[in-house]
Amino acid sequence: MGKLRERKVSSKKANKHPVEAEMKEEEEEEEEEDEVRSDDEDSDEDERKRHKLVEAIRALSGKRKKPLVERSEAAVLMSEFTVAPGSDGDRVQLSELIGTVEQTPSVPSRATKQLKNLEHSNRTVECPLSRQESERIHRDVAFQRTASEVSRWSSTISHNQRVEQQVFPLHQEPLAPRPVERVVSGWKPQTPLEQEVMALLSANKQPITNPVLTPVEEASMKAMSLEEAKIRRAELQKARALQSYYESKTRRERKIKSKKYHRVQNKGKRKEFLKQFDAMVEKDPGAALEELQKMEVARMKERMSLKHQNSGKWARSKAVMAKYDEGARRAMQQQLEVNKDLTQKLVSTLDQEEKEEEEEEEEVAAEGAAGDVHNPWMRGKLSEDPSEREDQQSVEVDVKETENAAEEEEEEEDEEAEEAALLREFERKRRERHVQKAEPEVFETVEKLLVQADHTHNSALEEGLMRIRTVEDLEELPADPEPPLPEAPPPSEPEPPAPPITAPKAGKKRKGIQLKEVLTKETEVIDVGLKPTTEDQEDQDQESGQRGLIKEAFAGDDVISDFLKEKRKQEDEGRPKDLDLTLPGWGEWGGTGLKPSRKKRRRFRVKAPPPPPRKDQQLPSVIISEKRNGALSLHQINSLPFPFESHAQFQSTMRSPLGRTWNTERTVKKVTKPRVITRLGAIIEPMSKEELVKDRKNKCNL
């Protein structure tokens, strides 16, 4: 290539250099070869001579021409335009150059050979790309590179565009307290006290400047990192789960009714224990002795608790005899009573009053009958308690087994006191939740039942009970939005599907309830909704009094008829009017006091078509205005705005309120979060490349 470039060097320029001058001479030597060329050389020489002559003349005239100022330093860039396109004759041929190469001895023979080969070959080397072309390619490549480099931001950018809230500046300094030494650099102890303290610190090898805190302190300052907290929480969760599994397992086992299973289990346990005991005797006799004592105490306790039970030998024999012998029966009864007294649970102070009442009643009632008959609620409650129910049953049936079981249970409870406590807590909560869920339904159904039963009662008795008065009051009430009683179905036909399903439910809940018993009393009021209901009968007298007062105060107001009148007026206004086209005096006499004849009027009256049915036709207590309100339409949107895709979507966004009147504090805060948060007086730096790294890290974590 270098050689090829040299071709371009013009002969004129070459003249200046001595080396090239030699070349000139060589060219002259080659004159014989190329005649045309020699002619050119002649003309060139002539030219030179002419120049010399002209200059000599100029020099004579004395007026010296100012020499051209040139920059002598080597130009960094060689422009292609400085090379003059020489004529064909001035061109340097490759062969000429090679000729000199052949003669110089320093050039290796191999190179000369190659050059000769080149001379013979006819193949032309491709022209290099023009500068414009090559630059264009360079630019394009560079652009592609930069564009791809810049594209790595796209995920960050799109993320920031989507994100709900952005906080600026992007690099926030952590708000942890920083030691003074770190904030104030270049602090030195100056006062003697400070110097002393520093000396002490350095003597004890305490960290003074960097790091200021000992590692332990640093750790304590950080308290607990997020990861640690997460691990700890996971551990706790696991422990809790394991505990609950264990609990449920024990519960399940305890619930197994099979006596054989328990017997086998107990036997296994006993064996295990004996084995352990034997081992202990050999290993640690002292501990074994203690264990033995413990066992003894346990046995004694059990014996004590078994006192007056009907599991003894005597009791069993009496039980056999009881069928036939009056005395034996009485003895057994007595023993059972004693047992009951002994095993009775201690009652808490809260229940004391009830118990006392019960006792009073019990005194009145027969000894055999348990609970009070008069209060079904009480009875229902009592029946809920399993142990007492068992007590009741024990009188009639042989309960030895159940009693035993109950006691066993109690013992187990002692063993697993903690677990059980936790378990019970859960159980209770769950039950509460169930009850809460069930409550509204149950109450509703109960109330329905009550109402229904009430009706039957009323219709059957036709007597002035208290309830009747209230019902009438309800009927009288005019503006009740949904008066349930007047529209309730007649008592003979019960509500078809609901009561049969729900009634037994209620019945199950409160076993001993009998409607008649309940209804003779004043019902307990169960407040269902948030709205004040008219059935509230807590203090009925007062309320009726209040109602009476109101009635008296608004005696003149007839709201309903006013409403009906207004509605009728609206309907009339909405109805299209008939058109009367009669012209008075047309074909007749006209004037004051003369009316067009009825025939004519009938003939020229255009009847209006009937109006479309009104929307509130079926709704007796509503007026729906069908007129378009012009004042309102000013505030309404007439087309779906851009980002929304459907009317439903737009409406739902409009309907959800943002304010704290409708939302909780937390929701309001979340909903009204501003898009951008900036700190007062903080300089917001442009995004740096660390953001990119952060973004990548986040992605990796996700």
Place this chain on the structure above:
Amino acid sequence: MKVKVLSRNPDDYVRETQYDIQRVPRNYDPSLHPFEVPREYARALNATKLERVFAKPFLASLDGHRDGVHCLAKHRTSLSTLLSGSCDGQVKVWNLTERFVRGNSCSFLWNLLLHGKEEEPLNTILGKTVFTGLDHHQKEGVFATCGQQVDIWDEQRSSPIRSFTWGVDSFSSVRFNPVETELLASCGSDRSVVLYDMRESTPLRKVIMKMRTNTVCWNPMEAYYFTSANEDYNLYTYDMRHLDKPVMVHMDHVSAVLDVDYSPTGREFVSASFDKTIRIFPKNAGHSREVYHTKRMQHVICVKWSSDNKYVLSGSDEMNIRLWKANAAEKLGVLSPRERQATNYNQKLKEKFQYHPQIRRIARHRHLPKNIYHQAKELRVMKAARHRKESNVRKHSKPGTVPLVAEKEKHVVTVVK
């Protein structure tokens, strides 16, 4: 007889400590708080009206220059420092908190970056040609100038470390990309915007538009977006990877746009125009959200958004620098928590109901000087006429021969590789 008494248990309403929030018993039952939409609508309407009432954006005017202010520069680390250069070669350093000229100095370069002490330059660079624009690298000690060519200088050297030319003899401005710090963009006199990479020996690409671009500004948060201020009254936001079509055309000015600067959050930008107004555009909206003007403000030549995102500074022909609030109705200073909550709520309400005609009407209303108002109207009429004619031509020619050209495609002549 039952006796009912009023009972007040302090536990129900007294705070345990002074730092607790006041307990407000509240029932969220929706039946107790009806008409939520109309009530919130009324609140939104009031908030919008109040916003217009409190919209007083003009804060201060800094006078002291004796010729039109030609350029402004923010300090990188100090919010209160502002540098301004006027056409008479004077450079002033302002302390914005005191509105006080700390010092002034004259320099042949009309922007100042290399000054340390007042009164005397630290370093003087003699260029062969006139410099028309200057920008400093985001992090390194490198800056770029433009004039006949775009030069990259090292602060330590007296000759440029790199210079770019591409068939134009005059560039009006050059800007470094603050995110991808090696990239630059410049505006040439051949109506072009040229992109460069400092590391490459050649420019990257050039887009030629129908009219000349005066300035460009890169988005400080989004690496490949930049906005150019054009002579044809519009601003164009480009994605530097796809120069054949701008991402967004921002219209509203009624005369040539002379300068543009992005907010540091990268969500909005401010533009200064020859029509004597400043406008604030959201980066992805075609029309401005705000227009600032005063009676005495002449052609606005340069504009800057302060780096705490709170203020806008404009320098205009009549020798004044003006300080504006970036958010016209915003209350400056520290807000109490309740105040902040209220403003946040109002802001959300305005956003929620922004499509309702009454609210939109009030929120959009701005007073404009008479000539701008009429000129805007005239432009609108002209545009409509052009559109009508085009559609008529389309209607009366063979289908498909007159294609619909999007507004975005109308302004780019070509992209030169």
